[in-house]
Amino acid sequence: MTELAAPFDISQPAISKHLNVLERAGLISRGRDAQRRPRRLEPRPRRLEPRPLAEATGWLETYRRYWEGNFGRLDAVLEELKARKKHGRSRR
């Protein structure tokens, strides 16, 4: 954790708090291997859990693509509406 805290200009308890939030969200886990060590002296190492994050970004990406398609078609509709407006006599 000292290692994790090094690049940040915040206290170790603050880092610990952030880690707990990430852990609750399932984005990191604590290693089991460290259980044999005295816990007080050395907290169990954290491990990144990439899968939930990948799931979330994958979902967002699908969503983004769907809407990109929609907005591409919407652009075409808008172009047509603008042209109609410009040429005055618009059909309903």
Next chain:
Amino acid sequence: MNSSGALKVTAQSDREIVMTRVFDAPRNLVFDAYTKPELLRRWLGVFGGYSMPVCEVDLRVGGTYRFVWRGPDGAEMGVRGVYREVVRPERLVHTEKFDEAWYPGEALITVLKSPMESGVAQSYDKLAELLASGALEKARR
């Protein structure tokens, strides 16, 4: 068409997605495209053989809308919702619930159309979707 900006999608919080997109058109035309059935069924979800045989809009606060898409294999997907705010041309707020919803509660969609600072012909569209949030629904009451 390429004068329009790229779509930006961000997860604002656990239950909120913000999409930002620039359109090269006056706001009232964008508003029309979002609210007139004959325009909606030309762009919303109509791709890959899907069309929108049902597109009904009762555009007033408390009014409902009903969209049904039909795929090439005949499969249908429907969605309905209620308009909560209708302020032409800058603001449209409505609920959204799919017939076979894969989530609890309902989504709340806010479409904001802000004019760009440069260029009168441009407007930008921001769509925030508050997903399936019982808490948010309660907060509104």
